[in-house]
Amino acid sequence: MTRHGKNCTAGAVYTYHEKKKDTASSGYGTQSVRLGKDAIKDFDCCCLSLQPCQDPVVTPDGYLYEKQAILEFLLHRKTEIAKKMKAYEKQKQAQKSSRQLESTSEQRQQVERFKTSENTIVSKPINPFTSGRSRLGPLTGTSQLNVADSQLFPSGQKDGETSKSQSGSEPATSSSQSLPSFWIPSLTPEAKPTLLKKPSKAVLCPMSGRPIRMNELIAVRFTPLDPSLDRVALLNRQERYVCAVTRDVLGNSVPCAVLRPSGSVVTQECMEKLIRKDMVDPVTGDKLTDRDIIPLQRGGTGFSGSGVDLRAKEARPVMQA
Structure with missing residues (x-):
């Protein structure tokens, strides 16, 4: 077929050559x-x-x-595996130390919370021998209870309110729910490092993908x-x-x-x-x-x-x- 016949578009039949040409130029179909x-x-x-x-x-x-090429390949792959294993061990050691620091800080926070909760139970020491009798005189049972409550809870909080505040069940304020400011360096979110997986010690054949040994x-x-x-x-x-x-x-x-x-x-x-x-x-x-x-x-x-x-x-x- 001549060149004029290949490039002719006036025919009534959509030829195979025209189909391949249109497929290549259109970007659709399997080539x-x-x-x-x-x-x-x-x-x-x-x-x-x-x-x-x-x-x-x-x-x-x-x-x-x-022989020389495959031995160089095996040596190169073993060197890479050794580097990856070293990086994995370093990451594992860093995770272990961070967990120890977190546990230590958590224990410190528990101790501080315990001290705070213990200090807020009684604001002033109470002498059972010199109660409010000397200042207020003889009191009835109801008034004595009220005085005891006022001494135990000087801020006006009751036992249930104190336990509720200590348990942390109060709704959070609007400031704690606000999103961090991305333009302030101290409040910007921090991306965690990518965790490395433990590398396999087997060297794979570059063609078959199966483990290969020297x-x-x-x-x-x-x-x-x-x-x-x-x-x-x-x-x-x-x-x-x-x-x-x-x-x-x-x-x-x-x-x-x-x-x-x-x-x-x-x-x-x-x-x-x-x-x-x-x-x-x-x-x-x-x-x-x-x-x-x-x-x-x-x-x-x-x-x-x-x-x-x-x-x-x-x-x-x-x-x-």
Whole structure:
């Protein structure tokens, strides 16, 4: 189709090209694009550096790493975890000291409240031998009670009123309910620091997200296509490695597996048709188990999934009628 035919808008049919063009310009609908070869990592490249491995190691999940790169990653993550743990312990110690200070201040407040309540019970000491009889003469029972009440409660408060004021059940004043002034530094609200969670001591694999250890890494030994070539000439070739048994060329389109005892890389076809019958490593002669056969993950980078036929999709808002 010519350029004039693609840009023609006088047709009676809404073509697929026009639909994609309108979708891209409108901002609605799901856009998809097929990733090219440059967006897919080669099977023999490190998942961190994305470069061909010189000293490759593989995890039990089948992800290939350069030994130096993965060891630097593990060391960096352990250093970060140690820093986070130190900050968490510091926060824990600060919380403990603050709780001790709060308990001490609360005890002091209780003592002060007790002293205040005890001091307000009787304002003046009463001598039971020299009561108001000497000044007022003989009193009746009712007048004696009134005098005793006046001596116990000089401010005119009764027993119930005193207990009510001590219990703090009186309604608060309007000044205590007023909001703080945001323009006065002493009355502005204070934000509490963010509490840190206890960090996990396990280092996670950057690809699978599962815990990874240094002693779980398995050395991988690729079989070069031409042993006479040096490394620079080998990396410049499109086809670099072959199966250790069948000598088939390895690539992203060929599923591979790593044998744990020898670290050799063989194709999945060779694994299913030859090795699984006897379950013996053809290089070292050791007995194999299902755990010793590690499928090698193909393709995929930090920006895309694994596989060789990838499509990137972006879900955007959909227009509703």
